[in-house]
Amino acid sequence: MNSIKDLTKTNKEKAPKEIIFLCVLYLSISIAIITLMTLIFDILSTGSNRLFSDYEVGLVTKQQINNPQDFLTSLDSRDPLKAGIGPAFVGTLWLMIIVVFTTFPLGTGAAIYLEEFAPKNKLTRFIELNLTNLAGVPSVIYGLMGLAVFVRLAGFGRSVLSGGLTLTLLILPVVIVASREALKAVPDTIRQGALALGATKFQAIFRQVVPSAIPGMVTGMVLGLSRAIGETAPLIFMGALTYVNYYPDSPLSGFTAIPIQVYNWIGYPQAEWKNTSSAGIILLLVMLLTMNSIALIIRNKFEKDW
Amino acid sequence: MNSSKSKFWLTMALIITACGGSDASETTNDTVANESAVVNTTVASETATKSLSGEILIDGSSTVFPITQAVAEEFTILYPEVNISVGVSGTGGGFKKFCPGEIMIADASRAIKDSEAELCKENGVNYLEVQVGIDALSVVVPTSNTWATCLTVDELTLIWTADSSVTNWNQVRDSFPDAALDLYGPGTDSGTFDFFNEEVTGEAGSRSDYTASEDDNVLVNGVSGSEGGLGYFGLAYYEENKDKLNAVQVDAGDGCQSPEAAFEGNYFLARPLFIYIAESAKDLPEVKAFVDFYFEAIDAIVPAVGYVPMLEEQKSESLNAWLEFSK
Numbered sequence: 001m002n003s004i005k006d007l008t009k010t011n012k013e014k015a016p017k018e019i020i021f022l023c024v025l026y027l028s029i030s031i032a033i034i035t036l037m038t039l040i041f042d043i044l045s046t047g048s049n050r051l052f053s054d055y056e057v058g059l060v061t062k063q064q065i066n067n068p069q070d071f072l073t074s075l076d077s078r079d080p081l082k083a084g085i086g087p088a089f090v091g092t093l094w095l096m097i098i099v100v101f102t103t104f105p106l107g108t109g110a111a112i113y114l115e116e117f118a119p120k121n122k123l124t125r126f127i128e129l130n131l132t133n134l135a136g137v138p139s140v141i142y143g144l145m146g147l148a149v150f151v152r153l154a155g156f157g158r159s160v161l162s163g164g165l166t167l168t169l170l171i172l173p174v175v176i177v178a179s180r181e182a183l184k185a186v187p188d189t190i191r192q193g194a195l196a197l198g199a200t201k202f203q204a205i206f207r208q209v210v211p212s213a214i215p216g217m218v219t220g221m222v223l224g225l226s227r228a229i230g231e232t233a234p235l236i237f238m239g240a241l242t243y244v245n246y247y248p249d250s251p252l253s254g255f256t257a258i259p260i261q262v263y264n265w266i267g268y269p270q271a272e273w274k275n276t277s278s279a280g281i282i283l284l285l286v287m288l289l290t291m292n293s294i295a296l297i298i299r300n301k302f303e304k305d306w
Numbered sequence: 307m308n309s310s311k312s313k314f315w316l317t318m319a320l321i322i323t324a325c326g327g328s329d330a331s332e333t334t335n336d337t338v339a340n341e342s343a344v345v346n347t348t349v350a351s352e353t354a355t356k357s358l359s360g361e362i363l364i365d366g367s368s369t370v371f372p373i374t375q376a377v378a379e380e381f382t383i384l385y386p387e388v389n390i391s392v393g394v395s396g397t398g399g400g401f402k403k404f405c406p407g408e409i410m411i412a413d414a415s416r417a418i419k420d421s422e423a424e425l426c427k428e429n430g431v432n433y434l435e436v437q438v439g440i441d442a443l444s445v446v447v448p449t450s451n452t453w454a455t456c457l458t459v460d461e462l463t464l465i466w467t468a469d470s471s472v473t474n475w476n477q478v479r480d481s482f483p484d485a486a487l488d489l490y491g492p493g494t495d496s497g498t499f500d501f502f503n504e505e506v507t508g509e510a511g512s513r514s515d516y517t518a519s520e521d522d523n524v525l526v527n528g529v530s531g532s533e534g535g536l537g538y539f540g541l542a543y544y545e546e547n548k549d550k551l552n553a554v555q556v557d558a559g560d561g562c563q564s565p566e567a568a569f570e571g572n573y574f575l576a577r578p579l580f581i582y583i584a585e586s587a588k589d590l591p592e593v594k595a596f597v598d599f600y601f602e603a604i605d606a607i608v609p610a611v612g613y614v615p616m617l618e619e620q621k622s623e624s625l626n627a628w629l630e631f632s633k
Contacts, residue, residue: 078376078611243375243392245382254363254391264394267521268372269546269612 043285047278050081057081071279075245076261080272083265085280090247091160091240091255092229092287098164098251099228100221103175106168107224108210108217111179116205135173142170143237151238161251163238170234171224178220182213215302222295226288232259258284358385360592365393366400366413367497369441369540370579372611374413377603381596388592397497398422401582407431410587411597414580415441415497432585434631436624438604440614442568443502443575444544445554446537448530453482456555456562459506459574465489465536466503468511475534489516490528490537496520501577502538526551538575541565542612568614576614588632597632601625 014022051071056062057079065082074084118124146166156162186209194204241256242264248255258280265277364374371394378390395403397414404412405426418426418435426433445462447454453475461479465472465487475482491512492498503512517528522543529535530550544553544565555562558574568576581600587593601624608615616624 075379075382076375077379078372241391242371242394243378244390245378246389246391254389267368267523269522269526269543271546 040285043278043281046275047280047282050275051279051282055081072283076243080265080268080270080276083276085258085261085283087244087247088256088258088261088280089283091244091257094160094248094251094255095164095167095257096225096229098161099167099171099225102165102168103172103224104221107172107175107221108179110172110176111183111217112205112210114176115180115183116209131173131176135177138233139170139231140233140237142166143234145169146234147237157252158238158240158254159252160248160255163235163240163255163257164251166234166238167228167231170231171228174227175220175224178223179213179217182216182220183209185216186212212304215298215304219295219299222291222298226291226295229257229287230259230284232257232263235260236263258287357387358592358595359387360590361389361391362411362593362596363391363409364411364413365395365403365409366582367397367415367579368394369397369415369497370413370438370581372542373439373579373604373608373613374411374581374600376607376611377596377600380603380607381599384599385592385595388596390596401425404433404582404584405429405431407584407586410584410590410593412582414582415577416500417578417580418582433582434585434588434627435580435582436628437578437616437620438581438600438624439579439608439616440568440576441579442541442565442573442614443498443538443577444541444565445556445575446529446539446544446551447554448532448535449550449552450533451535451552454478454536454554455552456557458557459559462506462556463508466491466512467507468513470513485534488528488532488535489513490525490535491516491518492522492525492539493518493520498539502575505575540612541568541614545612571617579613583628583631585631594632597628601628 051068054064054066056064063082071084072089073086074082075086076088077083114124114128118127143166146162146169150156150162150165151158154162156165190208190212191204194208195201199207235257240260241254242260244254244256246253262277262280262284265273265280362378364378371392374392378392381388382390392413393400393403393409397412397416400409400412400414401418401422402425403409405422406429412433414435445457457478464470465478466489472478473487475485475487478487491502494512499512517525519525519528522539525537525539526543526547529537530547536554544551553565555564556574557563563573565573565575567573581597583593583597588597601621604621605615615621
């Protein structure tokens with residue numbers, strides 16, 4: 001009952017300094033929120049019409065466009081009113097699948113090793129230091145590396161597989177750090193309790209510690225994934241294509257992704273493209289918000305209070 | 307269009323089954339297999355007369371991209387089974403993939419350089435260069451600028467040459483008012499930059515103290531928002547922003563010419579746009595059909611995407627070169 005909030009409540013008279021400080025705090029939070037709201041409002045006002053209304057296009061032969069399904073399932077076009085995001089949407093889904101299937105085992109594996117098994121020596125500290133540094137490397141650098149390693153050396157070509165693996169590398173450090181935090185949050189008493197009951201170290205970790213940490217790990221994974229699908233720079237270096245008239249049907253086929261498609265549309269001279277790219281951004285935002293909400297739900301539902 | 311849509315749902319179904327795990331997959335796989343059989347037969351019957359398939363890989367200039375993309379879009383309606391991908395790596399980037407044989411067609415907003423031709427030769431890649439259209443570089447000022455209606459090439463050289471000391475409009479011509487000169491142009495990686503400097507600043511090269519952007523819409527906003535602004539970029543961006551910008555006429559010694567004069571072949575800053583076709587690809591039926599279709603379509607497409615169509619003799623020259631090459 002004696003938290004700071006309660007203490008300030010009893011002391012009703014505020015010093016002028018206090019008021020100024022509070023104003024500065026309100027100002028900083030409002031700048032962040034106003035910026036976000038302006039962005040979202042701007043995108044919705046320019047893009048929602050393009051994304052949701054039905055209309056006819058064509059000077060002579062009319063073509064009926066029913067949005068949003070036509071926007072989601074059509075190929076790109078030179079006409080901003082006909083252009084759809086289909087191949088880019090499917091390309092982004094492919095990327096997500098590849099990223100999930102590679103990042104989850106690698107990220108959790110590395111985290112479990114570092115947190116539970118690694119000896120506390122110089123080598124381990126060196127690895128940890130590198131992980132922290134890797135998390136801060138600009139994404140373009142990963143693109144260059146992906147181009148050299150996956151496209152050229154491994155011979156995967158400019159394919160959705162190369163793109164997915166590059167994004168995996170990009171978010172791996174973040175996922176490892178988040179998974180380690182989740183493992184750290186499991187109290188030591190759980191480990192010791194399991195060991196005291198005669199479990200081996202392996203059993204204690206994989207039957208008690210890891211299951212308790214899974215919600216935290218999944219949350220980190222989903223947040224990493226939502227970062228990955230918004231990335232443009234590494235994919236441009238990987239040679240993600242600008243126009244494709246087909247859907248990627250194998251990990252080795254060429255692809256384009258939503259952020260690249262939006263980037264390309266916004267560069268056109270005609271004003272209508274602004275609406276079309278906003279519609280693409282709305283789709284990307286919806287995907288991101290959905291994933292972040294999933295992360296939130298998982299965290300709230302499964303998080304244990306020790 | 308229908309087949310592209312069914313392809314979309316098919317791919318989605320495949321992705322979902324791939325994620326779905328093993329217990330549900332058996333039944334879903336059956337339905338997917340049935341569906342795909344249906345899709346395949348309908349597509350086959352629709353395109354029985356035009357059963358081309360395969361893959362066409364294209365990359366290169368961002369200036370030529372809108373033309374090639376539009377052609378590919380129309381081609382897809384006729385031949386939905388041909389997979390076409392068009393990248394935007396810039397003219398130089400396109401040749402870097404073209405010469406090692408990674409792609410079949412390169413878009414280029416300038417002719418191939420000797421060093422690039424050398425690389426093609428080393429790799430044994432023979433090619434054909436054909437012109438597909440014309441881009442008229444537009445020198446633009448904001449509509450509020452009432453004085454600069456026509457500039458000579460010498461004046462442009464004076465403004466843009468390396469280490470130029472011109473910072474005010476009254477230094478360009480005595481009759482011009484006292485207004486700070488605010489320069490905008492594309493970055494050094496672009497073919498537009500290369501062409502402008504070849505024609506205008508020559509050996510000396512371009513000054514570097516101007517606002518550079520690869521995004522032409524940034525240049526449009528920059529010039530239109532600045533009283534003393536001056537910039538250059540492709541015709542398409544001027545055409546779309548005529549309410550904000552005026553195109554400066556260019557006098558190369560025989561009178562002032564606006565960019566529209568490029569339609570008659572009289573504009574100094576008009577540059578040819580090319581595609582390069584690899585010899586190894588010309589025998590592939592899908593590539594041959596695509597290039598044939600390219601020539602059928604450019605008359606309608608080139609003006610529609612904001613460029614200048616070739617003159618009749620240029621067009622027949624290009625077409626004959628291609629017919630000879632593809633024999």
